[in-house]
Amino acid sequence: MWSGYLPPGLIKSFKAKTGIDINHTSIRSNEDILDRMKVTGGKGFDIVSPTSMRSLQWSSLNLLQPFDYTRIKNLSNVHDQLLAIGDAEWNFGANGAHWLPHIWGSEGIAWRTDKWTPPRDGEIPSFGDLWQPDMTGKVMIRPHSGMLGVGLFLETTGALSPGAMRQAYADEAKMRKIWAVVSDFCVKNKGQIKLFWNDADRQRVGMMSEGVVVGQLWESPPIALMRNGDPVQYRAPLEGPLVWVDGMSLSARAENLEAAYSFIDYCFELEPAGKSIDGGSEGQLWGGHGYNSAVTGAERYASERYAKEFASIYSRSPQVKLWIWPQEPHWYAGVRSEYTNRFIYA
Secondary structure (H helix, E strand, O other), X not given: OEXXXXXXXXXXXXXHHHOOOOOOOOEOOHHHHHHHHHHHOOOOXXXXXXXXXXXXXXXXXXXXXXXXXXXXXXXXXXXXXXXXXXXXXXXXXXXXXXXXXXXXXXXXXXXXXXXXXXXXXXXXXXXXXXXXXXXXXXXXXXXXXXXXHHHHHHHHHOOOOOOHHHHOXXXXXXXXXXXXXXXXXXXXXXXXXXXXXXXXXXXXXHHHHOOOOEEEEEOHXXXXXXXXXXXXXXXXXXXXXXXXXXXXXXXXXOOOHHHHHHHHHHHOOHHHHHHHHHOHHHHHHOOOOOOEEOEOOHHHXXXXXXXXXHHHHHOOOOOOOOEEOOOOOOOHHHHHHHHHHHHHOO
């Protein structure tokens, strides 16, 4: 599992409740998980934590086993949209889900509250707001995900059909037609862009000292600015925030299956899930991973600050859904680069 995903308080409380020790091997990337599993055929590991969009890399390897949902009594606590990923994209051989959601984060809209207000009741931004005349020369995006945001906006205008950006993952020919429309729009409107970002520091500096008014950003940098008292707000856009999800899968050669199910079930319990975000009332004594939990309502057991932030970001508009990154075919990233480069160097 990723290094920060097992806070000390979670390990201690799970041991106290079940008597089970957790032996943790820290990983650095999805490739690291795959490499370790391939070397042993999965032996030596009970649970691994791949990211949701990586299912096509696992589907033919026979390194995982399907979950028995009847053994997870807290499964009903899991966010429906996130749980559906396993059923749809990790149901290898129609034998059941080989993946469950655990931790997630998003990319949405951040803005300077002292310089701009979303036009929809001052509350809900849209990816399309970045491309309006009043934001010319004031926008910050990451090229490839910013272009995805453009596509989702164009779905709402009729320039693209509803669901087009998700359908672009189906085959290369379809993707090229869709991304041609997106790149044409981006090239035509490149004057909107103040700067492109590629890391967290660039996002923070851009918002505070380089003239950016609104941007499509990872959630962590603008939330850090919000906590610092800076005039910044981050929020899920009308089209839905772009969401990554790290999950849990069972090794096909798991040797401690009963203990593994106990651990997964504990992760889906409301209080441990919430405290694992930032320690809750116990703070640093418990520790936390700092991301969002796949457990609906877990925020109530995190700190009061986090609960307020989560409500401010994700609960302002009940119709906002998560736009979860789909499973990515092997050809997708290369083709996408063709169109992002056309935009960057236009």
